[in-house]
């Protein structure tokens with residue numbers, strides 16, 4: 001697969017982040033309604049944190065060429081990010097190589113179907129790469145993200161503590177389910 005992939009959908013372009021995107025990423029994660037559902041849950045306070053996050057993205061994406069942390073553009077403007085990355089196993093549990101899909105969009109861009117459209121593109125990419133299943137994990141009260149999972153046809157696994165050392169509501173989509181639908 002291409003080292004610098006550009007994925008296009010009807011309305012979106014997904015591409016790798018560059019350091020030029022730090023202002024956008026800072027704006028995104030300085031918003032409590034976005035930061036609340038990511039990592040420590042604390043909004044970013046300094047632009048340098050966004051630069052650091054972009055720098056760490058290759059490590060987060062791991063070695064598989066299909067994986068990545070993607071900047072999402074609509075109409076030539078950044079609107080969010082979408083991930084296809086290895087999901088970190090909780091302590092004491094051996095990782096079984098599970099792959100996660102995820103999304104964080106700017107509040108101004110919510111309510112357009114962009115997260116679902118980007119998620120669908122990454123589902124296609126992940127299954128084309130041969131991953132047998134894709135996972136999404138959400139805070140138990142993150143109903144907007146859970147709605148995206150359902151729109152993608154994912155199965156609700158309920159609360160699981162297998163990843164991120166936390167109890168999270170997990171969703172899974174099997175490649176076979178998609179193949180069976182076609």
Ligand SMILES: CC(C)(COP(=O)(O)OP(=O)(O)OC[C@H]1O[C@@H](n2cnc3c(N)ncnc32)[C@H](O)[C@@H]1OP(=O)(O)O)[C@@H](O)C(=O)NCCC(=O)NCCS
Nearest residue numbers: 034037103104105110111112113114115116137138144145
């Ligand atoms: C989770 C998140 C990405 C969901 O964004 P979203 O815009 O609600 O999700 P979708 O892209 O699926 O958009 C669906 C909405 O767009 C509407 N919509 C408008 N035009 C549409 C179109 N052309 N096609 C599809 N849906 C469209 C749908 O009706 C739906 O509206 P509703 O929320 O009123 O029901 C967003 O809330 C977010 O970034 N939250 C903060 C970060 C976060 O929680 N990340 C996930 C961590 S697990």
